[in-house]
Each structure stands twice: as structure tokens, then as C-alpha cells.
Amino acid sequence: MQVNWKGVYPAVSTQFNKDESLNLSASQQMLDRLINEGVNGIIVCGTVGENCSMSAAEKRQVLAAAKEAVNGRVPLISGVAETTTALAAQYAKDAEAIGIDGLMVLPGMVYRSAPHEAIHHLLQVAKNTALPVMVYNNPISYSVDISLDSMEVLSEQPNIVAVKESTEDTRRISELYNRFGNRFTVFSGVDDIALESLMLGATGWISGLTNVFPQESVAIYKLAAQGRYAEALEIWRWFLPLLRLDTIPTLVQCIKLAEQLAGRGAETVRAPRLALSGAERQRVISLFEQAMATRPDLRKFTL
Template structure:
């Protein structure tokens, strides 16, 4: 019987860049903010971490820094996906050697693999990885979605722990839950779907919003996991405007902008990402004020 890599709120942490490379000291400050506010896991070098624009050496230094600084207090999970199966396999092995507890592997983008190709891709990566694999389904970014029947096949692999589900398809999610064994775990990949997904058996969320409001996302997940869905539903609704603001432009533009406004050095965005429009910058600032997340003058 498998056990989940984590339960609760895992932050998909941003990567703070300076003009040259990753600002590891700023990353340590961000990690402290998370650990002091109840975050249950750290997911490093994912979409929110802008891994697609990082060199291999930068990714490994960032992963190693997270593992060292977190020091076993919560699980650290590294994004190691690629549209090349061999690259995903190599990055997963190397991240495991750096000490992560698990790896998050996005569906191969651009190639648009068939369902059979997805099964072979993930089984190949899981066979090679010394740590458990979380599948990551985000068709809005990759152009391919994993079918519930494919999850049922992947769930049979002893090293595939579950899925970060960001397809936004509740009907498919219900079918996945019915087709898969209980030890194929599901985490919400969309902040505003956390309570609904947990009500259907999810184990928590891999969260963007936790970057700016970790205590609230931890509480939301805790309410869900304790079965208090009435309170969880109320909190989910209270957080809706913040969730929307953090996605008013493509992730991670709003959340890095928000962290900088909050006084945390999240650094610059890497091209092709750039700063938000003036209108969205104002929206982000006003929303942070509404939730009491800006420093007091």
C-alpha cells in the first residue's frame, strides 16, 4: 500500500532571480516564510518556479538549496518533467541524488503524445526514479490531457504516487477516482478547486497562492482533510478573489509581482515572461491590500 508524499498545502515555490542567476539567499527567506506559516511541502522548479527558463546547473543548485535549507522539516518535491523522456528520467535521478522526497513530472508538452505514449513515458521515468513520481496534468499548458483510463494504468506502477490534477474537469476527476485504487493520490493543481477536489478524495493542493498566503492555504487544506467541508467551503469562497488575482496574467507573473510588493525579494521574471500590465499591477496591489498582505507603512 502506497502512502502519499504529503497531505495538505504544498507550495509551488517561485524561483527568485537576480540579473545573473538564482538568488539562493532570497530563496532561503522565502522558504522560511513558508515553513513559519504551516506549509506542508515545498515543490521546487515547477511551472511557478520558471524551470523552463533555467539551465540544468541552476535547477540542481536550486533543488539542493531547498533540500539543505528545509532540512527534512517538510517533504521537498522537485519538478523534473520534460518533453524528452530521457531528459525527464535523468533529471529525476539527479534530483533524487540531491535528496528530494519525490519528483513532479509534467506531461510531455509540444509532442502531444498518445495515451499509450504517456503510459510508456511515465513508466520509463518511474522505473528509473529512486523516489516516488507525481504525474502532473495541465493541458492548458501542454496541449495533452491524461484520460481517467490512463490513470488507472499508471496507478498500477508501484513508484507512481498520484497526480497533480489541473485539468479543471470535475467529471473526469470523478471517473479517475472511481477507476483508480485508493493509493493513487490526487492533489489539486488549481487553488480555487482545492475544497471541491478534496471532497472527492483529494489529499490537498499544490498551490500558487500559498506563495503569498501560506497560512490560509494550509488552513483550507487542514479543514478539508479533517472533513469540515462547511468551513472549508466558506474559506474557499473567501479566498476566491485572491486566487483570481494571482492568475490575472499567466503564472507566475502575478505571484512574483505580489511577493515583491509584499517586501519579499522574488526578483525579476525571465523572458518570455515580463511584468504585468498597469491595470493588472493595480489589481494585484488592491487585492493584497484587501487581504491584509501588504506591509504596514
């Protein structure tokens, strides 16, 4: 199975009203704006999208609303984060029926899987859909590393076509290419090492902070793809303090607050997450204000 997944794919937030109910119209407006500003794909119902904070029915509502808003303009991929393999397989079937373009599959939630259990889970989800599947490898957050040996087993499943590499070890990108060639499309999944990952051959960047500064994110990708690393570094170094927010436990609250400051969404999250307060909140505000005060002029870069 061949896919043309490349570029910058924001892992979008799910917008909620003040009472924590879904705000589907706000989510759709956010998606439309991101696409108009040049992102290459959309990831819904990922970690930033608070997948595990939504009911099964709500997740399907979010997928349908996203499908309507995206309207085929870019690939639309959904995270699959369920507590059991059966629920994840059913989600994959439902996402395919709704018309999503692909799936980003996480290991089973809550239970800490052994490597062979994670392989079984990923394979069963992939076998229950005709959609292309991206493996989400994030051992720091989900306590299991989808190793190179695991990827060897997964490579036998034709519709497992990509990996979101979030080990924070950029050597893994070269190791994937050395072992598998172009068998898998490789995405960087950690915001603050994305440029290094692109330089090492990652074909895409799944990003949280792209929700706040999409045009700068796309510019970094385009410049890196053209080998114009010195120019990419100019934007990258400006962006890095904010990108660090993607690597801490409160990343969802940080990103949604930054979205609100940028006039791109609301900071409302679902409990047990709570909106930031005190010094942590002020830190995000200060980082955002500094970024706005020193924002690079993208007109100087011929893209």
C-alpha cells in the first residue's frame, strides 16, 4: 500500500465549550484555517485532541465533523487510543466507514503492554481495516517501545505504512531507514527535535505547536526539504522555546492556552486536566509574548 503522506501534520486540539461539551463548529473552523494556512495533513483525536477524555460516541462525532471540514483537501488521520484491542478494532472500522483517510494507532491504553502484546494489538487493528495505518511509537508516554525488531514483524502487514517516531532518539530515524529502506513513511513526533529529524530523512512532522504557528512550521519544513538549513535554523531557533511545551505532561493545556492567546481556539480542557494557573500559566504567556515580539518575517524567505 502506497501513501503520499509528507509535510506538516498538526495534531489538532478538540474544542470544548465552557461546560466541557464538544464545540464541533469551533473545531471545524480551526481545521479550515489550518488548511488555508498551508498545513499538509490533519491528525484528529490524538493526545492533543484529548482522545481518552471523550466517549465513544463523541469521538465519532469529532471524526464526522473533521471529515466535513477537511473535505478531501489534505489527508485526514485519526488517532486510535483505546483500552482494549477489540475497541480499537471497532474504532478503526467506524473511522473507515466515516471516511477518514488513515489511522495513527497507539498501544492499548492504561495497561502497560509487553512488546509482543503491543505487536498483537497493532496487527489486529490493522487487519480490521483497509485504511493505511501509522504506528505511534512513544515509549516515554506509553511505556512500550515499538523496536526495530517489532517493526520487522509489523512490516509483514501491508497496510501498516508509516511510523510516528517519538522516542526522542533521533538515531532511530536512521536505523529505520538502514533496516527497512523506504518500507515505512517516517514522521517526527517530538516538536523540539523536528528539524533534526527532517535533516535525517523524516518525511513529515506531526506537531502540537503547529496549531499556534502553522505558517512558521510549514516554512521550516519547506526550507529543510530544500536543504536550506541555515534559513530553517533562523525560524527554528525562534520557535524552539515554545516547541519545548510539547514535551511536558501538561502539553495539552499549554498548547490550548497558546491557541487561545493567538486567537485560534479556547483553552478549555476536560477534567481531570485543568487549565493552567499561577507560575505555569504565566510561563506560557511569557513564551508566547516573546515569540510574538520576535516573530520572523516569512516574506524574506522564498518558499
